[in-house]
Amino acid sequence: MSYDIRDLALAERGQQRIDWAARHMPVLRQVRDEFAAAKPFQGRRIAASLHITTETAVLLYALQAGGAELALCASNPLSTRDDVCAALVARGIAVYAQYGEDLPTYQRHLEQTLAIQPHLVMDDGADLIAALHNRPGDNTVLAGIEETTTGVVRVRAMADQKVLRFPVVAVNDTPTKRYFDNRYGTGQNTIDGILRATNVLLAGATFVVAGYGWCGRGIAMRARGMGARVIVSEINATRALEAIMDGFQVLPMHEAAPLGDIFVTATGMAGVIRREHFLTMKDGAILANSGHFDIEVDTAGLRDLAVGEAQLREHMTEFELPHQRKVYLLGQGRLIGQAAAEASPAAIMDLSFADQALSTRYLLEAYQQLDPKVYDVPSEIDERVAALKLRALGVQLDTLNQDQLAYQHSWQMGTV
Structure with a gap:
């Protein structure tokens, strides 16, 4: 072998x-x-x-x-x-x-x-x-x-x-x-990866989640549970509406970029956070990706834009941008829950x-x-x-009795 x-x-x-x-x-x-x-x-x-x-x-x-x-x-x-x-x-x-x-x-x-x-x-x-x-x-x-x-x-x-x-x-x-691995598993391991890579406090931070599919839902839920103020960006009207009804603010990325302290992509799409977003971010903004490939954060564009680069921690790279602002990329832009966590x-x-x-x-x-x-x-x-x-x-379920089974396959029973 x-x-x-x-x-x-x-x-x-x-x-x-x-x-x-x-x-x-x-x-x-x-x-x-x-x-x-x-x-x-x-x-x-x-x-x-x-x-x-x-x-x-x-x-x-x-x-x-x-x-x-x-x-x-x-x-x-x-x-x-x-x-x-x-x-x-x-x-x-x-x-x-x-x-x-x-x-x-x-x-x-x-x-x-x-x-x-x-x-x-x-x-x-x-x-x-x-x-x-x-x-x-x-x-x-x-x-x-x-x-x-x-x-x-x-x-x-x-x-x-x-x-x-x-x-x-x-x-x-x-x-x-989808309901469990994507939502609960990715939700937990993404937060775990960010904390291991940075040791930052989430309570009080503005946390931007790009994408409100099952992974994005889980990440947003866990970030809120740790005290972060969560903003969601979406391209799908139904998912955006769901995020609003779940209690999150929904903004396009160009409006969320100046507000966020921590950004996580979970879309499966390329170029979700790009050059124009980097230029408006706060000094000290943290960038992470929870999608499978390292394409959701435009890492090549970030390197082209940066005037300096340094590896500060094992899974954290500092990029110095024009006007003396710095942003931090986690896990090389790869799947952060796998790259920095377990x-x-x-x-x-x-x-x-x-x-x-x-x-x-x-x-x-x-x-x-x-x-x-x-x-x-x-x-x-x-x-x-x-x-x-x-x-x-050790969990048991209810079962339908014979009357309920009959009702399930009938049409006569109604208001009258």
Whole structure:
């Protein structure tokens, strides 16, 4: 087995941290037990490009228990945990990733991961799927899974342009992922990343959130909970109206820029905060991105504009702008909850990764009946994941009695 990681000697420490995460992932533990008994992936090869965290390792162990041969690379150069990579390699999983790797190394690792000629690909951001489609003649892939909003947008564009070669399940769009991972997980890890990078006080600060999708909702909620005054910017009228009714001020970015102390992008769109915004920001404004790619804050434009640059803390770069004002970019403009923190808590990723694991089994059973398009997670998988989580929490649900079931399927009963 080949691999390219930082230091295999970190394996024991990595496994200890993985074991801690696994304690908080009871749904995935049940799925792993099922896979270990049934071996649904025996003889199948799976290539994955994911954030290499302790929680991701728990997912990969479940797939490995089901018989899969696995190869893994990073989906973000700053989200890789080197000790987790070592633990995975020690367990027989080929890993090609190192924290902070440069772009050529990142691209080489994508190619090394695809060298196993996978039957299925698991992606977070669609870099692996895009790389695969740039390789002529690769036809071993039967299906794929995409985990995040940005990646789903890319894969849907491929499907719309009729270049997608195989069916892809959009795990991001299923309720047990979107409502919890995006809102509660991203909400918490974004704030965590900002605090670790800066140690600033949020109480009393003006906190600008670009985008009020599920991630933006979670970030705004957590920032307000820590005492910040939150402003939201949006391009969608319905989401803007929702933000207002949730109690937030809504302003276009050019009006929010002079007011904000801390800015977070969560849109999936490029160039959300740009040169004209930097020029009107307060001295000391902090910039962070919670979207998948480092494109939402125009870092190239910021560097062109700056007259000086300094690395003040591990995940914080100071840019001196004209007129002796300074702004601070966190995590190189990359996903701040992964770059400076530890990603979403294990209890949240338990849901998302159970969706991924069960969708993987579904695809390998159903791919022959699926066209090369983007599909939702089957509702029965989503509902089962939610039910397993509630059972693990010791929560019971009401059930409908016979009269209620009859009413549900009747039309005669009404006002008269």
